[in-house]
Amino acid sequence: MNALRYTPGDRVRVRAAFPPGHVRTPYFVRGCDGEVQEIAGTYPNPEELAYGRDGKPDVPLYRVSFRQSDIWDGYTGPADDTIVIDIYEHWLEPAE
Amino acid sequence: MTIRRHHDMGGLDAGPVETTEHDYAMWEKRVDAIVKVLSTPDRKLLSTDELRRGIEELGPGVYDELSYYERWISSATNLLLEKGVITVDELGTKMAEVEARWIKDREAAE
Amino acid sequence: MSHDHTHEHDHGDHPYQPDIEDFPFTERMVMTQAVAELIVEKGICTADELRQQIELMDSREPGLGAKLVAKAWADPAYKARVLEDVGKAAAEIGIDIGDIPIKAIENTGDVHNVVVCTLCSCYPRMLIGLPPDWYKSRAYRSRTVKEPRKVLEEFGTHIPDDVEVRVHDSTADLRYIVLPARPAGTEDWDEHKLAQLITRDSMVGVTPAKSPEDL
Numbered sequence: 206m207n208a209l210r211y212t213p214g215d216r217v218r219v220r221a222a223f224p225p226g227h228v229r230t231p232y233f234v235r236g237c238d239g240e241v242q243e244i245a246g247t248y249p250n251p252e253e254l255a256y257g258r259d260g261k262p263d264v265p266l267y268r269v270s271f272r273q274s275d276i277w278d279g280y281t282g283p284a285d286d287t288i289v290i291d292i293y294e295h296w297l298e299p300a301e
Numbered sequence: 302m303t304i305r306r307h308h309d310m311g312g313l314d315a316g317p318v319e320t321t322e323h324d325y326a327m328w329e330k331r332v333d334a335i336v337k338v339l340s341t342p343d344r345k346l347l348s349t350d351e352l353r354r355g356i357e358e359l360g361p362g363v364y365d366e367l368s369y370y371e372r373w374i375s376s377a378t379n380l381l382l383e384k385g386v387i388t389v390d391e392l393g394t395k396m397a398e399v400e401a402r403w404i405k406d407r408e409a410a411e
Numbered sequence: 412m413s414h415d416h417t418h419e420h421d422h423g424d425h426p427y428q429p430d431i432e433d434f435p436f437t438e439r440m441v442m443t444q445a446v447a448e449l450i451v452e453k454g455i456c457t458a459d460e461l462r463q464q465i466e467l468m469d470s471r472e473p474g475l476g477a478k479l480v481a482k483a484w485a486d487p488a489y490k491a492r493v494l495e496d497v498g499k500a501a502a503e504i505g506i507d508i509g510d511i512p513i514k515a516i517e518n519t520g521d522v523h524n525v526v527v528c529t530l531c532s533c534y535p536r537m538l539i540g541l542p543p544d545w546y547k548s549r550a551y552r553s554r555t556v557k558e559p560r561k562v563l564e565e566f567g568t569h570i571p572d573d574v575e576v577r578v579h580d581s582t583a584d585l586r587y588i589v590l591p592a593r594p595a596g597t598e599d600w601d602e603h604k605l606a607q608l609i610t611r612d613s614m615v616g617v618t619p620a621k622s623p624e625d626l
Contacts, residue, residue: 291583311529
């Protein structure tokens, strides 16, 4: 297992990628910036498991927090509202 | 290209949440049990992600037309066919047998 | 393939019989039956194992989660263990949550948590049973991430603007259970009585726990 690339508090950007197959990163958050809140362990890669393979090597999973107003144009709720999404490491890159 | 797949619906517009619900029917519980039993670590004939992938590949029309456990059994059955656990012929023969039996049982009960 | 008659359970020689409420039967119901019989005939599993799995899921209901939350309310040290590791904390009170990890998130005076799965319908089923229809609906899955306060209002839940609404999109390997805030006026209540306040919906985060006057 390689060292984890991110630690809690790191600013990250979700890759703006749009592959046609099975992935677990919601469309609406791709390209958005957030902050790593917690490391949630490592798991077999679902993008491999989905096609009948063993999912190795395991991939780290992060709980990433986003401000709602950074995701949605014209979010109508208070500025402090957030959304936390579980995102695998290979979907994250350092934020600018 | 920014492909948004049909099941990936977070943030889309939709009507109000209807908070009605139903008790699960026995056949729905059976679908659930089939999937869980086939995915135990000693069998690994199915994984959750394969099941999800199969559901996503049902396509937009079927996805919306089928109920939750109808999607599950459709995906699980396709996976069993793909993996050669059952054959198309076995499935067709067994489905015809089950249907005939149920019709007969019902008529006998009348 | 649709039939509008009911059915009597009068044969014992088949592993399953359709239930009265299953009629009229559909193509997928027949498919389910056929697959169940085929995997048993092929020796992949036994009919007993399928039955036991159904019984296991029938035994999973919101009362289990309520028991855990009530103990967490009553015992701060236990709450800390729940927040650390739900599986271990559940095992302490005799609940086996299986191999899918569940994470507990706590409502406080400053934060209200609500759980959704936008990609499918991930749900902490081993702790609170199978999900209700609305959790799996297009409306809930689509809108909760974008207009959570509006969705919560549809459940009759108003969250003041000075409380952060934190949505959890449960899309990966974790499942989530919300620890609702303990209502005022329950300071001298025991766990058994507290558990009556804890509903399924409050553990998904769409409503608060009941208040004492609701009982």
